[in-house]
Amino acid sequence: MEKMKRRSAIATIGAVSLGLASPRLLKADVLQKPYAVKKEILKTDILVIGGGTAGVIAAIQAGRAGCSTILVENGSMLGGTTTTGGVSFPGIFFAWGKQIISGIGWELVQEAVTLNDDELPDFSRPHGRQHWHHQVRVNGPLYAILAEEKCIEAGVSLRFYETPVNITGNRNGWTVTTMGKGTQTEIQCNQLIDCTGNAYAASIAGLSVLREAETQPGTLMFEIGGYDYNRLDMDMVKSRFSEAVQRGELVKGEFYNVDALLRSGGDNVQHVAGADSTTSETHTVANIAGRASLLRTVRFLRTLPGLEKLKILDMQNETAVRETYRIDGLYQVTQEDYVTGRVFDDAVSYSYYPIDLHDEHGVIPKQLKEGMVATVPLRSLIPKNSRNFLVAGRCLSSDRLANSALRVQASCMGMGQAASAAAVLANQQGKSPHEISIAALHELLAAHGAVVPTV
Numbered sequence: 001m002e003k004m005k006r007r008s009a010i011a012t013i014g015a016v017s018l019g020l021a022s023p024r025l026l027k028a029d030v031l032q033k034p035y036a037v038k039k040e041i042l043k044t045d046i047l048v049i050g051g052g053t054a055g056v057i058a059a060i061q062a063g064r065a066g067c068s069t070i071l072v073e074n075g076s077m078l079g080g081t082t083t084t085g086g087v088s089f090p091g092i093f094f095a096w097g098k099q100i101i102s103g104i105g106w107e108l109v110q111e112a113v114t115l116n117d118d119e120l121p122d123f124s125r126p127h128g129r130q131h132w133h134h135q136v137r138v139n140g141p142l143y144a145i146l147a148e149e150k151c152i153e154a155g156v157s158l159r160f161y162e163t164p165v166n167i168t169g170n171r172n173g174w175t176v177t178t179m180g181k182g183t184q185t186e187i188q189c190n191q192l193i194d195c196t197g198n199a200y201a202a203s204i205a206g207l208s209v210l211r212e213a214e215t216q217p218g219t220l221m222f223e224i225g226g227y228d229y230n231r232l233d234m235d236m237v238k239s240r241f242s243e244a245v246q247r248g249e250l251v252k253g254e255f256y257n258v259d260a261l262l263r264s265g266g267d268n269v270q271h272v273a274g275a276d277s278t279t280s281e282t283h284t285v286a287n288i289a290g291r292a293s294l295l296r297t298v299r300f301l302r303t304l305p306g307l308e309k310l311k312i313l314d315m316q317n318e319t320a321v322r323e324t325y326r327i328d329g330l331y332q333v334t335q336e337d338y339v340t341g342r343v344f345d346d347a348v349s350y351s352y353y354p355i356d357l358h359d360e361h362g363v364i365p366k367q368l369k370e371g372m373v374a375t376v377p378l379r380s381l382i383p384k385n386s387r388n389f390l391v392a393g394r395c396l397s398s399d400r401l402a403n404s405a406l407r408v409q410a411s412c413m414g415m416g417q418a419a420s421a422a423a424v425l426a427n428q429q430g431k432s433p434h435e436i437s438i439a440a441l442h443e444l445l446a447a448h449g450a451v452v453p454t455v
């Protein structure tokens, strides 16, 4: 009797809200059944955690090299900071007129550029002190779909909306329990690659991780419009803006340059202090802070002459984060290694970017001396006291200043491919990544189109 009443109530609500009576609405009864969690045990050669800038490349490389591969991503699409974070201008693939990072990342970037009728920068022209001229603007959503297509073509099994809650090592690999929406999965893998950007998997696995007392700010990427920049009285805007900061109406350092904000109409102009993406809790705080900052600023700017109609045209789903945890690896790349272009015996990819540490005052990039290109040693991708475990991306083992350059996207893509190729060889040979031959690793990487560092 109770059930009948509930059924007819659901049908009535449906009919009222849709303005018609449809017997199909009775299917809503299905929702009354208990929501069962699907439990599964899966086995794979290689498990990649995190489908971001480095992780998609790692997964594609493993799949293309013939390994069974699972990619676990807690978001809803691939690409991480490059796509979900809206930092869709990867750099830097060329240094001093030569290509230093190619392979799978470059393949994806080129396809995204072609399919969007965009143009590549002229890499033969030196960028001078404006290194961003050598970054490649890509259509973020398109990049995400292309990455997904390439993962599927490579046979990678994608698991969105999942995250590890337990990681236990054994003699031959790792057992990783992931939780998702209606899923609880035990994944048994031979090799694990942490591409979370936060060394999250390493930390859950009990490996040691490093973090600074103070980290770089994050940024919520957005686009504003509805005004004509050329008709603005910028002296008035700047002085009213700084008065609002002094009054405490706006937060100091959030938008360190209102002129840049209005000229560019958004993009990479905001700073969210302490933004941390490591856990759901910290990332929630960072997201709310980024969005509140935008709302506060929009409300204020709309009180100024010429900006009355300013509006938000677009906004990313989350605050992009620059710095959290990194692993304590077999080797820690130092700033000195980076700026002197040290070529390690176990170098597996190149990296080229200025030292680029953001703080509350903004950033003053320190350009590398002419001819310098840094390298990434395999040991910096392997946590101390680990077996069958690698990382790729910004959480590699490095000191803070080296990390501020190593973290950029082309470098992360190069690391993703290199870490994965190391995992492939380790898997084939029943070894741990630190035991494989670097020459064999270079050979595999070259066969998959990567540029391999040479002494």
Ligand SMILES: Cc1cc2nc3c(=O)[nH]c(=O)nc-3n(C[C@H](O)[C@H](O)[C@H](O)COP(=O)(O)OP(=O)(O)OC[C@H]3O[C@@H](n4cnc5c(N)ncnc54)[C@H](O)[C@@H]3O)c2cc1C
Residues within 6 Å of the ligand: 049, 050, 051, 052, 053, 054, 055, 072, 073, 074, 075, 078, 079, 080, 081, 082, 085, 087, 089, 090, 091, 092, 135, 162, 163, 164, 195, 196, 197, 198, 200, 218, 219, 268, 320, 321, 322, 392, 393, 394, 395, 407, 408, 409, 410, 412
């Ligand atoms: C505002 C900003 C501006 C930047 N500007 C530039 C620039 O101009 N040029 C440039 O090249 N680089 C730039 N960078 C740096 C660069 O974008 C990042 O350092 C790089 O993309 C990091 O790559 P990653 O693979 O390590 O991490 P990400 O790309 O962030 O990928 C990590 C992935 O792991 C997933 N993940 C995280 N935790 C879990 C978990 N527990 N379970 C499952 N999945 C998880 C995330 O959802 C994400 O998809 C910028 C960064 C920021 C934040």
